[in-house]
Amino acid sequence: MVMVLDTGLLVLSYCGLKRSCFYGTTFSDHKLLVHSLEEYKFSRNSTAVIGTHAIIIKLGYEASPSLTSLLVRAYMSFNHSFARQLLHDVPYWNFNVVSFNLIIASFIKMGDIDFAKRMFRKMPKRDLVSWNTMIGGFVRNARFQEAFGFFRKMLSSNVEPDKFTFSSIITACARVGALDLAKWIHGLLTERRVELNFILSSALIHMYSKCGKIGTAKAIFRSVKHDDVSVWNSMINGLAMHGLAMDAVATFSEMEADNILPDSVTFVGLLTACSHCGLTQHGREYFDLMSRKYLIKPQLEHYGSMVDLFGRAGLLEEAYEVIKGMPIDPDVVIWKAFLSACRTHRNPELGEVALSKLSHLDSGDYVLLSNTYCSVSKWDAAAKVRHMMKKKGVKKSRGRSWIEFGGAIHQFKAGDRSHSETESIYMVLEALMGRIREEGFVSVTDLVLMDISEEEKEENLTYHSEKLALAYGILKSSPGSEIQVSKNLRTCLDCHSWMKLVSKVLKRVIIVRDRIRFHRFEDGLCSCGDYW
Template sequence: MKMGEADVAKKVFEKMHTRDLVSWNSIIGGCVKNARYEEGFSYFRKMLRSEYEPDGFTFASIITGCARTGALGHAKWIHSLMIERKIELNYILSSALIDMYSKCGRIEEAKAIFDSVQKEDVSVWNSMINGFAVHGLASDAIAIFTMMEEKNIPPDAITFIGILTACSHSGLVEQGRKFFDLMETHYLVHPQIEHYGAMVDLLGRAGLLEEAFDLIKRMLVEPDVVIWRAFLSACRTYRNSDMAEVAVEKISRLESGDYVLLSNTYSSLRQWDSAARVRDGMKQKGVHKGSGKSWVETGGLIHHFKSGDHSHPETVEIYKVLEKLISRTRMEGFMSSTELVLMDISEEEKEQNLNYHSEKLAVAYAILKSSPRTEIQVSKNLRTCIDCHYWMKIVSRILNRVIIVRDRIRFHRFEGGLCTCGDFW
């Protein structure tokens, strides 16, 4: 069901005089597939009040919604309902639950489920490996892979995407090379575009740009925009504008992220004219920079924020909390990473730009609505920036709180002034 079709489906469903289990599952599943998670949750609650009991298909859809939003409160509620209603776990539901808890920041619960369920199907193992991967726990992911070998569960292509991603997030270059070779030589799993992408990401993050570029040239499949974007991101991190331009030339259809990465690379080198040229190109082609969005779950509701957002009903209180946090972090030595701001403007203006990133607003709101020392969890649609990452570390220390941020790439757990990523993301 596509986005436009979803609206039609909703109208048809609302007009139905009689609804059966299939129609309920269709509308809930359609909402989740179209990223209308809150609508999916709403329909699920209505279903619970109807004469029809949710089945395994219903729970599979709603679990996916919890995983994609990172809504831990919803996740716990859904899981408790499954236990209460004695829903039998098959490999699909087991995999989904492991994935849900992993993406809701509860890797311990995910592992507990993994340990308790049947594991004949490779998808259950893959969910656990991917869970450890996004949490940056490469040694745990490798341990699960070793268990698979001992249990004679043959890994598939998805297994190796997970294990290579785990190596990438932990900077395990040698292990990543080993698994990439092992995949084809021992398990006869031929590298696909996703495996090459994970390797380019691994090598690029480690600063091995020449090796990453050589791998791209040796690929047995045509490099796609994702491959070149991963390489472009590495060029930005290591401030290599020449290679960044090569990557951009190879991307057949530029999207806003590609322009922004190139502009970031020029800006970090203080090549303002080149950065301005890229921004002008965006304007001429009508390309808009994708906006960062963050969300946090409190009181059973999911609250959304954009950078510099003033739309929330409690905006005044949120900004008061944020300003106090900014003041306290500065007293602890925090200095904004103003080189990240793309424009050639004053340092003061750059600081203002960075101070109100969406994840900072979400954290401020979570602090406003929670008790001291309780854990905070925030999700974001983009990769968290260096400035926010450094700021979160200091906030976790001065407030003595655990702050978990799930960005587009992985989980960051801030505690006592440190992050589980080891500043490698």
């Protein structure tokens, strides 16, 4: 504690505080110190916090669990290292559960979940709040496997999960697309007779939608109360991501008939549904309806949806007019959506406009422009962009795909050979490629060139990550069963064409969830109608 104490006394000296101040009734009152720290914990007032810390030490209160936990949270507002140092130096083993929980929550809120996990492990006793805080923290930080692991440990510790626990773990299942885990957790929810409020109902609908089971999501929607807008929003957004635009439109009409007022999230779902299916006129009407009838002021996400709607449909000038007419500054997401549309529809001139508006460029931005030039055979311009990338050390985004089997998530990268069953996976893939070629499949190399930002470039298109994941699914599943693969990027055109033919040859349903939406491949066709 020497570092913190010396700093505190130094600050007190600079502030002109006299030694006699330590003995006044104001500072000697433990409750008043607590009150002071309660005010400081969100104030970022380093002078006040360090000064109060010095007073606490002088008066002998440094072992007080309540004061120490408040000090930690106060230090967290401006200096993480001070907070960690304090916890290393004080005898926190006499903290009660509440103090531990508050400290753990503070570190998670500031994004330091690893230190929060260390504190959790040192707790002599944990309660439901302790587990919920950690599981929720893992989910918010996209550390889903750890969330699942802690949930299992929680159950084995005989701590009964509540609605907050289930809400967090259901969200984790949705983000990963882990259907088997989703079914297991839904079973636990039913088994423990947990009452479904609108939060859990919405979460379940969202979970099954993201896990590829839109039919199950619809069944849950019909079986729960519809008196909260969030339940309707989950259903509309679920239908949107599955490309079921007309179902989303019908659900919204039903929502209006039930006198449920839509909110801004409702219209994001509707506009997304229209965008994924090319319903430009419907999109225009909903964008107008939002402000005209429901007095909802369009936000960035609504303008972004309109740019995406027009961009996907090839109406680049109209998309650009939306951007220029925005009453707020377009963010990086909007410009990237526009840049992507320029790449898809081969308009390098407008692509350059989009790129000029991006102050911080990542790999995808450079590659999008490069591939836009390639699409119109401007090879010199494309080469200059690639040279710039190499000069600046910019590396392309790495594509990842994963598939769930046996309660575990198996992840693949392009050309991946790290899996324990790699040899068998590659044998299956090579055999499948041979059979597909016999059916007339030819790799779409020119189109893949335009989509190269969505997958790490490799010499052989055979080994894209989603193909490896599918090969593993074929290896481990029975003939005729459905296979589902998830991917962190937009699936490339070559893989999309390949998946369609595989579904026809093997007579199997293949579901791919990419960054944009769901693709259901069956009998040589895709649910997206090749529009995504």
